[in-house]
Amino acid sequence: MGSIYDKADNEAIISRINSLSPESRALWGKMRVDQMCKHCNAAIQVAFGTKELKTNFLLRILGRLIKNKAFNSDFGKNSPTAKELKCEDLYDFETSRKELIESFSQFAKGTGVIKTMDHPFWGKMSFEDWDKLMWRHTDHHLRQFGV
Numbered sequence: 001m002g003s004i005y006d007k008a009d010n011e012a013i014i015s016r017i018n019s020l021s022p023e024s025r026a027l028w029g030k031m032r033v034d035q036m037c038k039h040c041n042a043a044i045q046v047a048f049g050t051k052e053l054k055t056n057f058l059l060r061i062l063g064r065l066i067k068n069k070a071f072n073s074d075f076g077k078n079s080p081t082a083k084e085l086k087c088e089d090l091y092d093f094e095t096s097r098k099e100l101i102e103s104f105s106q107f108a109k110g111t112g113v114i115k116t117m118d119h120p121f122w123g124k125m126s127f128e129d130w131d132k133l134m135w136r137h138t139d140h141h142l143r144q145f146g147v
């Protein structure tokens with residue numbers, strides 16, 4: 001697994017994002033490529049402290065219980081997602097991809113871009129936790145679209 005903070009690793013993810021096209025189709029799941037870009041960007045915005053997630057008590061407990069396993073293995077296909085991260089509208093692909101690239105590239109500046117250290121689902125987060133979560137989440141969705 002690479003690191004979102006490492007410049008070369010970060011550029012490798014961005015290269016994969018750049019290889020997407022409006023014709024890219026999911027190998028599993030229901031999202032279109034424009035929705036996936038919006039979804040991944042929304043998840044990054046949680047780390048940046050610009051997007052808030054609401055989680056009920058039971059989900060907060062569940063997240064903390066499965067955090068270690070989830071952060072140390074690949075995400076499963078068709079995993080559930082927070083309603084605030086669901087992107088079900090039609091989006092302009094180029095704009096969505098550009099926004100994702102701009103956000104993901106911020107991680108190469110270092111840990112200072114991360115503003116949320118208490119995730120509403122996963123609980124207390126370290127910079128290493130964010131590294132694992134953002135890398136695995138983005139990689140999962142890029143693999144979903146074959147890149």
